[in-house]
Amino acid sequence: MTHALTPDATVTIVGASLAGLRCAEALRADGFAGTITLVGDERHRPYDRPPLSKQFLTGAWDEDRISLVKAEKHDPMGLDLRLGVRATRLDVEGRRVELADGTVLDSDAVVIATGAALRRLPGTEDRLHVHGVRTLDDAAALRDDLASLPPASRVVLIGAGFIGQEVATAAAAAGHRVTILEGADLPLRPIVGEQVARLLLDLHVASGAELRCGVTVTGIAPPAGDARAGSVEIDGADPVPADLIVVGIGVTPSTGWLEGSSLTIDNGVVTDERLIAAPGILAIGDVARFRWLGAGHDERVRIEHWQTAADHGSHAAKVLLAGGPLAPVFAAVPYFWSDQWGKKIQVLGHPGADDDVAVLMAPDEEGRFLVAFHSGAFLTGVLAVSRPRQLMAFRTMLGEGATIDQALAVEL
Numbered sequence: 001m002t003h004a005l006t007p008d009a010t011v012t013i014v015g016a017s018l019a020g021l022r023c024a025e026a027l028r029a030d031g032f033a034g035t036i037t038l039v040g041d042e043r044h045r046p047y048d049r050p051p052l053s054k055q056f057l058t059g060a061w062d063e064d065r066i067s068l069v070k071a072e073k074h075d076p077m078g079l080d081l082r083l084g085v086r087a088t089r090l091d092v093e094g095r096r097v098e099l100a101d102g103t104v105l106d107s108d109a110v111v112i113a114t115g116a117a118l119r120r121l122p123g124t125e126d127r128l129h130v131h132g133v134r135t136l137d138d139a140a141a142l143r144d145d146l147a148s149l150p151p152a153s154r155v156v157l158i159g160a161g162f163i164g165q166e167v168a169t170a171a172a173a174a175g176h177r178v179t180i181l182e183g184a185d186l187p188l189r190p191i192v193g194e195q196v197a198r199l200l201l202d203l204h205v206a207s208g209a210e211l212r213c214g215v216t217v218t219g220i221a222p223p224a225g226d227a228r229a230g231s232v233e234i235d236g237a238d239p240v241p242a243d244l245i246v247v248g249i250g251v252t253p254s255t256g257w258l259e260g261s262s263l264t265i266d267n268g269v270v271t272d273e274r275l276i277a278a279p280g281i282l283a284i285g286d287v288a289r290f291r292w293l294g295a296g297h298d299e300r301v302r303i304e305h306w307q308t309a310a311d312h313g314s315h316a317a318k319v320l321l322a323g324g325p326l327a328p329v330f331a332a333v334p335y336f337w338s339d340q341w342g343k344k345i346q347v348l349g350h351p352g353a354d355d356d357v358a359v360l361m362a363p364d365e366e367g368r369f370l371v372a373f374h375s376g377a378f379l380t381g382v383l384a385v386s387r388p389r390q391l392m393a394f395r396t397m398l399g400e401g402a403t404i405d406q407a408l409a410v411e412l
């Protein structure tokens with residue numbers, strides 16, 4: 001059982017990024033005056049990741065602009081901020097966190113907010129001109145490498161997911177020849193299903209980037225000839241020479257430091273519907289696989305998006321302050337966006353790739369459209385391409401567990 005925090009309690013939050021910081025902020029905003037220790041293994045103060053593949057990559061925004069920590073707001077919070085140090089072990093019963101520098105933190109509550117880390121192609125770590133984008137350091141290295149390329153260089157993206165497409169957008173805008181290699185037969189099909197994936201394909205077609213689907217990448221051969229990054233090796237086809245390569249094949253939850261703890265780890269830290277993993281231990285953000293009871297669902301989900309990480313942070317503070325049984329369950333409607341090829345894709349809800357689709361607004365001449373996903377009669381999500389106002393009409397409805405007929409009746 002998770003007890004309500006007393007005013008002189010201590011809380012250790014592991015992971016000094018969006019979810020962890022939002023939790024600390026919400027604890028203070030809700031009046032908690034005890035000790036909050038925020039531990040992060042990156043050397044930077046908490047910063048925002050979405051711009052890393054967008055405005056930061058193009059050079060439009062600098063490091064200051066993406067900082068989540070504004071001195072005037074955070075200094076009075078009195079956080080015990082431990083940066084550049086990794087948590088290496090958690091003793092669940094004792095709520096004791098051990099750090100790589102030998103420090104031991106005993107707390108009344110521990111919040112696990114260690115997010116996710118890039119999945120790598122074996123053998124490509126530390127290869128020159130081969131990048132991934134998860135951290136500020138990753139993005140700065142990619143930005144500088146892109147800027148060092150002569151115009152019309154060959155940039156190859158492995159993976160046509162949201163972040164891969166955003167990076168491709170930035171590379172194409174910088175005047176490079178972009179090739180995207182995707183394993184699925186249609187980009188994003190495993191996420192949005194075939195019908196919507198086909199509609200989204202028009203964004204790629206209009207982009208001028210070369211998209212090759214159904215391709216199995218087997219490795220990256222070393223630089224040879226004029227291909228300074230090497231060549232991407234493909235099963236059954238010629239290698240693709242590249243001057244710069246970006247690997248965007250997803251992430252895995254950062255749970256390695258919890259090995260040997262008594263927590264249930266199964267594609268993330270498994271929690272209940274209040275984000276509680278064990279008495280006095282919560283997991284939030286990208287690392288959490290939580291029981292989600294929102295919008296009529298009852299399933300365990302791990303959501304790798306900004307809004308859920310932020311919502312988890314403030315929700316965890318409420319759970320800690322109220323104590324387990326009295327705390328509200330987490331039922332916020334998931335939301336995410338992606339900016340690519342001059343369009344904004346936004347999704348509300350938690351649609352499945354096998355859900356049925358109803359077109360609410362057909363694609364117009366600019367490629368803008370709006371679709372609803374449903375499972376039987378039940379509305380599961382709404383996806384918009386550059387239709388932000390119309391999308392938001394469905395937010396409340398999704399939270400209340402609406403039907404597809406109700407969605408179809410909305411005047412747009």
Ligand SMILES: Cc1cc2nc3c(=O)[nH]c(=O)nc-3n(C[C@H](O)[C@H](O)[C@H](O)COP(=O)(O)OP(=O)(O)OC[C@H]3O[C@@H](n4cnc5c(N)ncnc54)[C@H](O)[C@@H]3O)c2cc1C
Nearest residue numbers: 015017018019041049050087114115285286304305306336
């Ligand atoms: C390039 C990029 C673009 C994105 N764009 C979008 C977007 O457009 N829309 C959207 O909805 N979402 C987007 N996201 C996703 C969004 O940024 C994440 O959902 C969000 O950052 C998750 O926050 P988090 O705090 O849970 O985890 P993270 O942000 O991953 O932070 C976890 C932190 O914990 C640290 N850590 C890990 N292990 C340890 C340890 N053992 N000890 C100490 N510290 C540790 C990590 O280094 C990291 O600093 C994007 C993500 C990336 C990388």
